[in-house]
Amino acid sequence: MAMQDPGPAGGGMSVREAGRRGGERVKAKYGSEFYEEIGRKGGEATKSKYGPSFYEVIGQKGGQRPKRKAST
Secondary structure: OOOEOOOOOOOOOEHHHHHHHHHHHHHHHHOHHHHHHHHHHHHHHHHHHHOOHHHHHHHHHOOOOOOOOOOO
16 A cells, blocks of 8 residues: 655655656656666675675575564
């Protein structure tokens, strides 16, 4: 469920809608290559922090969902 923040004017844009609109604005301003560049930088930072073997571990997990914790 999306959170609503009516704000002072009562606009009521959802968080999801605000994020989508913000992303579209960044894409229009900097281009889609911008996202490729920051993704590459993030990957390099992760590799230097955790090492290349980290990718092997997360690759083996594939698309598996994490197990839920039992609620008491």
